[in-house]
Amino acid sequence: MKFPDLNLREFSIWFLMAVSVAVCLPLAEWLSLSKDGDAVYLYVSFVYYIAFLVAVVILPVFLVRLFLKRTRPRALAWLLVIGIYLPCFSVGVHLAKQYWTAGWEAFSERSQPLIAAIREYERDQGKPPETLADLVPDYLSAVPDTGIGACSEYQYFTGKRAQNEFEGNPWVLQVIPPVAGIGFDLVLYFPQQNYPKRVYGGSLERVGDWAYLHE
DSSP: OOOTTOOHHHHHHHHHHHHHHHHHHHHHHHHHTSTTOOTHHHHHHHHHHHHHHHHHHHHHHHHHHTTSTTTHHHHHHHHHHHHHHHHHHHHHHHHHHHHHHHHHHHHHHHTHHHHHHHHHHHHHHSSOOSSGGGGTTTTOSSOOOOSOGGGOOOEEEEHHHHHHHTTTOSEEEEEOOOOOSSOOOEEEEOTTOOOOSEETTEEEEEETTEEEEEO
């Protein structure tokens, strides 16, 4: 099919972007949660989400232009790109969610030795440790990292702050996950597992024994 008066270079770039979204979205999610991950990978996803919004907005414009002989060839070309992009975007989002879930479930499993050490300390001493460093060397050889490069450290709260801010729990583990754009998500572990459905200005999604706060 030929489209006269069409910028083929521009069309080719958008066509490749339309196809690539199904791969790039899950790849960006996987990379962001890897040991050497970085939030910068998620900005790739952000570009694709912006492109999705643009595609939805301009779709009716090109449908109207189909009825004008002068603009019909270009409208057909862009409708072809949009027609490919939208289902590929849907596939990419679905796969990215699967990688996201798998990544945080793996994190939950990696965190079990740290949680077990805190609980053992609590049983032995009658109270939770003041800091994670108190677990070394009797309960852990070293304080572990999260295994996610973009958020490698656990934050630990105990005492009145944990009880007042986190549903009465004696201690809490927290990780600040990588995000792109505006937002401040959290990943939380409550030893009492008493996660509310909505809290801190967002909703909580369970991932293993942890809860992911979507702001």
